Amino acid sequence: MIGTPLNPREASLIPCKSLLHKSHGDGAGSGDFAIYHSLCVLQVSISLKKVELSVGESKFFTCTVIGEPVSLDWYNPQGERMVPSQRVALHNEGFRSRLTLYNAKIEDAGIYRCQASDAQGHTQEATVVLEIYQKLTFRDVRSPQEFRQGDVAEVVCDVSSSPVPVVSWFYNNVEIIEDTEKFQLLQNNNLQVQRVTKADEGVYRCEARVEARGEIDFRDIILVVNVPPVVSVPQQSFNATADYGESVTFTCRAYGSPEPDITWHRKGVQLQESEQYVMRARGTTLTVRNIQHDDGGSYTCKASNKAGEVEHELFLKVFGEDTFFYWVSSSLTAGPADDDTSPTPYPEPSQPSPHCTESQSPPQTESQSPPQRAIARKSDRAEDRPRARSSPIV
Missing domain, CATH: 2.60.40.10 (Immunoglobulins)
Incomplete structure (x- = not known):
């Protein structure tokens, strides 16, 4: 008996079953019959x-x-x-x-x-x-981004994808399409702003696109420009005089962005609010109360913000307890020069001096003879002591 296997094409139609073999009789009158043979072909x-x-x-x-x-x-x-x-x-x-x-x-x-x-x-x-x-991915894109006035600002937009994205910048909804004196598009996709000023503040948009996928995304970045503080001190506050036991007020104004903080210092130590030191208007004014001899000297006004700090020195001179000053004029309260002699007032000068110190003399005119002067003296009796006036000096 000879078995004839199926050809591979036939076997492939029955991938994992017993395969049929055709058999023929031996010529002795027996008929044809079939034999099954197990054969499995994998398909994955x-x-x-x-x-x-x-x-x-x-x-x-x-x-x-x-x-x-x-x-x-x-x-x-x-x-x-x-x-x-x-x-x-x-x-x-x-x-x-x-x-x-x-x-x-x-x-x-x-x-x-x-x-x-x-x-x-x-x-x-x-x-x-x-x-x-990689989808469009913005990594750590901060907003706002702050810069100091006058610096070269680099606005960071860290974005990546595969393939590499195309990045565009917009300011006030207008695309920055080429380098100018103000703007420069950098190779790392950041935007550089030359000599940044307050006028450059606003919202900048960083937009990224992947052309192959039609993918687009963006981030809005607020640009903030910080301006270092500038101090303005009124002329009368540069130097001041005050009597023993009285009070004096210094004024120090500061401008900048953000609004500067003002602090007052003396001998390297920051002054704190107390009965002696009174600060008003966010530190703009400092009042020194109940002045003593050791309160004389320099006071420092310091203004600071994110962009920097600046300071200005002011001076206070304290008159002695037994010393007083006066003008012999309509703008000064006169005191007795001698116990039995009253002072002769000066004629009103055309441009009276606004200041008086121990070393200064009052204004004179050609008609004055003999010349008078500001008198500093110690009174023999407390009740005879005229009250000195606080007056700024330059």
Whole structure:
């Protein structure tokens, strides 16, 4: 008896069943009959042939086998047999195997193989092509971004994708299309603003596009320009005089952006609000109360903000407890020069001096004879002491 096996084409139609062999009689009157022979041909398929996946996304693939496999394995693009890990999960159930990739990375791209083997050592496999792309991703794009007036400002827009994105900048909804004296588009996609001023403040838009995918995204960035403080001190506050036990007020105004903080210092120590030191209008004014001899000297007004700080020194002179000054004129209260002699007032000068110190003399005219002067003296009796006036000096 001679058996005739089916040809391979016929066998492929019955991939994993007992195959029928045609048999013929031996010529002794016996008829033809059939013999079944067990033969299994593996067939492997994957649900997807090509997959595009964004960085950070996850995906699973299902491999199905027809036949009688004894093993079913997955291989990565480097040809290594895959095993479960933190980002890889494998689940086999019968003639199926599921591969799951979590949190995809650029280096995960490539061809993945599902390979089945039977008891005879025959193998069949199927493949899937995995393409990984990076979506438009803005990394740590801060807003607002602050710069000092007059500096060269570089507005940062850190954006990436695969393929590389095309980046455009807009200011006041108008695209900055080329380099100018004010703006320059840098190779790293940042925008450079020359000699930045308050007029350059506003909202800048960084827009990124991936032409191949029609993907677009943007970030709005607020640009802030900080201006260093400038101090303005009224002329009468540069130097001041005050009587023992009285009060004096200094004024120090500061301008800048953001609004400067004003502090007062004396002998290197910052002054704090107290009964002696009174500060008003956010530190703009400092009043020194109940002045004593050791309160005389310099006081420092310091203004500071994000852009810098500046300071200005002011001076206070304190008159002695037994010393008083006066003009012999309508603008000065006169005191007795001698116990029995009254002073002769000066004629009103055309431009009276607004200041008086121990070393200064009052204004005179040609008609005055003999010339009079400001008198500093110690009174014999407390009730005879005229009250001195606070007067600024230069």
